[in-house]
Each structure stands twice: as structure tokens, then as C-alpha cells.
Amino acid sequence: MILALAVACGKDTITIKGTIAEGETYPEDTLVYLLDGDEIIDSTAVKDGAFILKAPANPERYYNIWAYPNSKTYDWYYGLIAEPGTFPVTFSADSKNCSVKNAPLNKKYNEYRQSIRDIIGEYRDQLTGLADDAEAEAEALYEQMTDKLKDLSLDAIGKNANNYIAKAALQNIIYDLDLDQLKDIVGKCGKFVRDDESVSRIITCKEAEIATAEGQPFVDFAGKTPEGADIKLSDYVGKGKWVLTDFWASWCGPCMREVPNVKKVFETYEGDKFMVLGVAVWESNGDNSASARKMEQMDMKWHQIFVGDDHTPTDSYGIVGIPTMILFAPDGTIYKRGDVLRGESMIKTVAEALAQ
DSSP states (O other): OHHHHHHHHTTTEEEEEEEEOTTOOOOTTOEEEEEETTEEEEEEEOBTTEEEEEEEOEEEEEEEEEEESSSSOOOEEEEEEEOSEEEEEEEOSSGGGOEEOSOHHHHHHHHHHHHHHHHHHHHHHHHHTSOTTOHHHHHHHHHHHHHHHHHHHHHHHHHOTTSHHHHHHHHHHGGGSOHHHHHHHHHHSOHHHHTOHHHHHHHHHHHHHHHTSTTSBOOOOEEEOTTSOEEEGGGTTTSSSEEEEEEEOTTOHHHHHHHHHHHHHHHHHOSSSEEEEEEEOOOSSSSSHHHHHHHHHTTOOSEEEEOTTOOHHHHHTTOOSSSEEEEEOTTSBEEEESGGGSTTHHHHHHHHHHTO
16 A cells, blocks of 8 residues: 555655657566565556556666566566656667666666776787687786776765665675675665675675685585485595595586596595595485585595585585586695686695695
8 A cells, every 4th residue: 555655645755657669569567676686566568568566666676677578478578777757768679779868866877887898898809819828818807897897886886875776886896895895885885785685795704714824724514425325525635635626517617617626636636635525505305415416527536515505515615607617735724725726726726735
């Protein structure tokens, strides 16, 4: 009832006057939905190539419009910040050509996104002029690009701390911020950013990463062997061996590309002083079956801990992306983690550890 009164009175309301782009036709009564996340907050049907949607305005939220010419598949969609006002929106089957007019906050957001595309486009253009073996130059260009994106996003957050732009810009750089930077930025934003579940999760992960940095003791967790027996990390780590632990998932392409490097280390050093341990994480169905199949397909002969969809292991170590490698020392402390255990650096780092 309150929602209906607010919309009817037009106060603090966003009104979308949709028009189908010239030259495009849609069946009469094509269903159009306005969603806040997964929640449908208004719906209507196309009449004479037009429709109107209304909902409570909230500049902290990002609404999506979906059109269904039939009951099963959508034809186009469009998103916009839910700022108050009445806005004409022209729709095309190519959602890239959709546009909203006379919406200042959405204009700022679109300008921010265009600046991102410009920076990335400039980086790609610069890469095309490099020789194939110019790795140092390519890395320098990448760092320049990420610095520009970070500066752009920090500026957007500072100017839009209390609307959706701050949340979107933060998500673009959140993994590049250290814990103190992240907490400082979040503290200056509106409550909707501070209370956002994904932001809170990243803060928690960064705290866990610090707690499990190099030199810190291992954190135990439980899982199953491929045969289904109960097993813990502590059954392997802290038992007098160096343990290279690979957090991976069956569906993860980068994880699979890293398997040959893990296999090389396993075949070179597995023995009395060293072992390889896989930890299969983030299984969508949670029953470990996909992990078992992939282990056999990729001939992964080293020990494994299967944890299904239990996020405890990755949360405990602040892992937000896989594959992640951690090398545990014989006493169970964390010797190395991260990029020094990826690619060709993996076997070099392991060799240096075993030479001690």
C-alpha cells in the first residue's frame, strides 16, 4: 500500500518511458519487467511500441529492465541507476544501443564506464605495436593501465560516495586495494556500501590473507579423500615435509593450465622431503564428483582433499581467486604463497626451498 501511494504521488519515484527504436518492431503485449536484483518491482506490456515502468527511486540501487517477446527468452535488457525523475529510454534489440536521456546520475555513470573503455582500448592499441618478446614493455603498459583505472575509480568514488557509482567503481578496484585502503574508502561511503555483502566478504578475506601471510602458521580444515574418507590438512602439513598445496576447481580454466607445472614439480621432487597436495574447492553441486572426474582426466596423481562447496578452506586463507598455491614449510608455517608459485616460477621456488 505504501509503495503504491509513493508511486502514485510521483514523489521519490523513477518513471521510465520506454520507446522501441525506430525501424524495430516487437509483438504487442511483449512483457517488460523492472527488477531490483532478482526482485520484480514493476511490469507492463509493450503497446504501440511503448511502455511505462514506475518504481521507488533510490540512487543507491541499480535497476534492470528485461523484455520477453515470448514467455521463455528475453530479447533485450538495460540497466540504470534508480535516480528520481521521469526519463525517456529508447530500446534496441542490441542492448548496447539503448540509451536514457535527461538523467544526470546515469550520465555520470555512463561517462565513467566510457572512460574505462577508453583506457582499456588505449592499452590494447599500445600492445599491438610491441614485439612478441617485449614482455617487460607489455608489463609496464599493463601497470600503467591499472594505475589509470585505479585513479579513475578512486575519483569516481570520492565524488559519488552516496550513490551507486561508488559501489560500482569500488568493485572495479577492490582486489587491488590493501586492507587499510579498502577500509578507509568504505568508511567514507554510504551505509549501503559498508553493508554490502560482497564488500564485507572481501574485507574478511583480506584480513584472513594477512593472518595467513608468509611466516604464519597453517590454519586447519577438513574434507574428504577422493575415495570418500575423512581427511584434514593437518594430516599432511606440519609433519616434517615441504607441502605445495594447490587450491583448484574442476571448472577453472586457469587451474587446468597450471596442472602441467604442478605435475612437473610432483614428478621432480615428490619424496621424503616434499609432497604435492591438491585442494578441490568451489564445486557447484557440492558432491565432489566433478573434482574426481577431472582428477582422473588430468592424471593428477598427487594427494587430494575434496571439500565440495564448503568455502571454509578458501575463506580461512583469504583466497578470492583460483588457482592459488601455498608452500608450507616442514613445521607447518607458510613459506610462500601467490605468484612466485605460478607458471615457471613454481619449480624455481620449490627448488630454493628444498635447498635450505
